[in-house]
Amino acid sequence: xxxxxxxxxGLTEAYALGLTNPQETAEMEAAMLQYPExxxxxxxxxxxxxxxxxxxxxxxxxxxxxxxLARMQAAADEAKLKxxxxxxxxxxANTVPxxxxxxxxxxxxxxxxxxxxxxxxxxxxxxxxxxxxxxAKVRSINAPAIPPVTTETSxxxxxxxxxxxxxxxxxxxxxxxxxxxxxxxxxxxxxKRNSVLAQENDVHLTNFHSAEAEISRAHRQMAMIxxxxxxxxxxxxxxxxxxxxxxxxxNPKVHKAMLNVMSLPEVGPEEDYQLWAMVDGKPMDxxxxxxxxxxxxxxxxxxxKAEAFAITMEKKxxxxxxxxxxxxxxxxxx
Amino acid sequence: xxxxxxxxxxxxxxxxxxxxxxxxxxxxxxNYSPALYGILLKIVKVEEEAEDLLQEAFLxxxxxxxxxxRSRGTLFTFMLNITRNLAIDRLRSAGHINRQKTxxxxxxxxxxxxQTSDLQHEYIGLAETVEKLKPEQRRxxxxxxxxxxxxxxxxxxxxxxxxxxxxRMRAAIQTLRKLLxx
Numbered sequence: 001x002x003x004x005x006x007x008x009x010g011l012t013e014a015y016a017l018g019l020t021n022p023q024e025t026a027e028m029e030a031a032m033l034q035y036p037e038x039x040x041x042x043x044x045x046x047x048x049x050x051x052x053x054x055x056x057x058x059x060x061x062x063x064x065x066x067x068x069l070a071r072m073q074a075a076a077d078e079a080k081l082k083x084x085x086x087x088x089x090x091x092x093a094n095t096v097p098x099x100x101x102x103x104x105x106x107x108x109x110x111x112x113x114x115x116x117x118x119x120x121x122x123x124x125x126x127x128x129x130x131x132x133x134x135x136a137k138v139r140s141i142n143a144p145a146i147p148p149v150t151t152e153t154s155x156x157x158x159x160x161x162x163x164x165x166x167x168x169x170x171x172x173x174x175x176x177x178x179x180x181x182x183x184x185x186x187x188x189x190x191x192k193r194n195s196v197l198a199q200e201n202d203v204h205l206t207n208f209h210s211a212e213a214e215i216s217r218a219h220r221q222m223a224m225i226x227x228x229x230x231x232x233x234x235x236x237x238x239x240x241x242x243x244x245x246x247x248x249x250x251n252p253k254v255h256k257a258m259l260n261v262m263s264l265p266e267v268g269p270e271e272d273y274q275l276w277a278m279v280d281g282k283p284m285d286x287x288x289x290x291x292x293x294x295x296x297x298x299x300x301x302x303x304x305k306a307e308a309f310a311i312t313m314e315k316k317x318x319x320x321x322x323x324x325x326x327x328x329x330x331x332x333x334x
Numbered sequence: 335x336x337x338x339x340x341x342x343x344x345x346x347x348x349x350x351x352x353x354x355x356x357x358x359x360x361x362x363x364x365n366y367s368p369a370l371y372g373i374l375l376k377i378v379k380v381e382e383e384a385e386d387l388l389q390e391a392f393l394x395x396x397x398x399x400x401x402x403x404r405s406r407g408t409l410f411t412f413m414l415n416i417t418r419n420l421a422i423d424r425l426r427s428a429g430h431i432n433r434q435k436t437x438x439x440x441x442x443x444x445x446x447x448x449q450t451s452d453l454q455h456e457y458i459g460l461a462e463t464v465e466k467l468k469p470e471q472r473r474x475x476x477x478x479x480x481x482x483x484x485x486x487x488x489x490x491x492x493x494x495x496x497x498x499x500x501x502r503m504r505a506a507i508q509t510l511r512k513l514l515x516x
Contacts, residue, residue, distance in 0.1 A: 008504070009500070010499075013478075013500070013503050013507055014478075014484070016507075017479050018415045018418075019478060019484045019485070044511060045507055045511070046407060047514075048507060048510045048514050049475070050408065050410050051460060051464075051510070051514045052464055052475060052514075053369050053372075053373055053410075053479070054369045054372075054460055055460035055461045055463065056369070056464075057369045057372040057460075058371050058372040058375055059367075059368050059371070060368065060385060064389070065363055067389065068363060068388065068389050069356075069360060069363060071392075071393060073356055073359065076354030076359075077354075
């Protein structure tokens with residue numbers, strides 16, 4: 001929309017009346033930022049409306065003023081007390097004596113003066129406090145009208161400055177103390193994180209070492225398989241388990257064999273598979289093997305020359321002689 | 335126009351209020367209570383209720399003064415909105431709002447007692463100026479500004495097309511502006 005559109009749309013009035021929804025409010029505020037003429041229009045409408053509101057002014061009953069001021073004072077004291085107790089520092093609240101509220105001049109008197117009620121109704125204040133307040137703050141509001149009130153109170157600025165510095169210092173201490181707490185907490189968290197990381201690192205290191213071992217084992221096995229002297233023997237399934245198959249890599253020169261179990265039925269808890277080497281037509285115990293699919297490495301006694309290999313299922317721990325009815329696989333060394 | 339009324343420097347006043355300065359409450363009260371009370375009377379019509387609401391309004395203004403943002407309007411508008419909303423909430427929660435009831439506040443005459451006549455004097459000029467608005471223009475502004483009716487609500491309540499409400503509202507405020515600047 002163009003500035004003129006905002007102005008003629010009725011949105012300007014609605015906004016100045018405080019009746020726009022959040023979306024319209026955002027739209028108007030953006031338009032006011034963008035177009036000074038829209039902002040000026042809103043300001044003019046607002047000012048006219050304020051005049052309209054003031055035209056309806058009615059003085060509230062005189063006794064209401066003390067009541068309201070007392071309640072506002074109480075609320076302010078409560079807020080101050082709260083902020084003071086938060087700092088753990090007992091500072092006497094610099095409140096106006098109750099006398100002030102009852103000593104306020106009649107409204108008429110207060111209003112006739114050119115200066116706002118601010119000053120004229122100061123009458124009930126103790127002189128030092130009134131001077132302090134006027135000297136420090138109020139004068140800026142009514143600069144033209146009020147003569148400076150500083151003659152007999154030259155130590156007051158120092159006092160005020162000292163109080164301000166004290167408060168600042170207390171505030172800083174509080175801030176630093178809470179920062180220290182935060183820092184300590186962060187440190188504790190960081191060292192906790194650190195030990196967690198160290199543990200993780202240990203795990204990674206272990207994994208790394210086992211991976212390394214895995215690789216070197218794979219290299220060794222590969223070397224063995226690729227060795228010219230290594231014989232590759234397929235042990236085929238027997239009637240007990242026709243689909244079973246085990247590959248044996250046998251190297252008579254280095255007296256080693258590797259078993260790769262392709263397929264063997266799971267053994268029960270009371271059973272084990274046992275490898276036998278046929279030497280001169282007799283089975284020789286080569287030990288118990290585990291029917292997993294990993295390469296199973298074993299040493300073969302250097303004195304023997306295996307003609308065939310067989311695997312039987314035996315009782316747990318193996319048997320001195322093979323159970324012939326339980327030969328699962330067998331294959332000849334070619 | 336409004337410059338005829340003595341007003342303290344808003345920024346200073348607001349910062350003193352935020353510090354809980356007793357003198358600032360005094361100034362705030364002296365400067366704004368007649369306008370706020372007048373508006374409350376116009377909305378709730380019952381003096382006792384207006385007095386009660388005026389107390390609530392000042393406490394709420396005090397509690398919310400930290401929210402005041404000069405770029406979003408004058409302190410007076412800020413206070414007026416809080417006061418108006420309190421009064422409207424009171425009316426609506428009490429269930430005695432009668433939206434169809436014709437607002438005859440145009441003829442609302444408050445006879446000030448002797449204690450308040452001096453104060454009243456300051457606003458007589460303004461009141462006379464506003465009297466020059468047409469009754470229906472005053473009603474329109476009253477509905478929106480004091481009673482918090484949106485233009486859509488006015489359109490629905492009074493069965494006037496929304497466009498017409500907007501045009502009339504704009505015209506009424508334009509007239510008001512002219513009257514106040516003269």
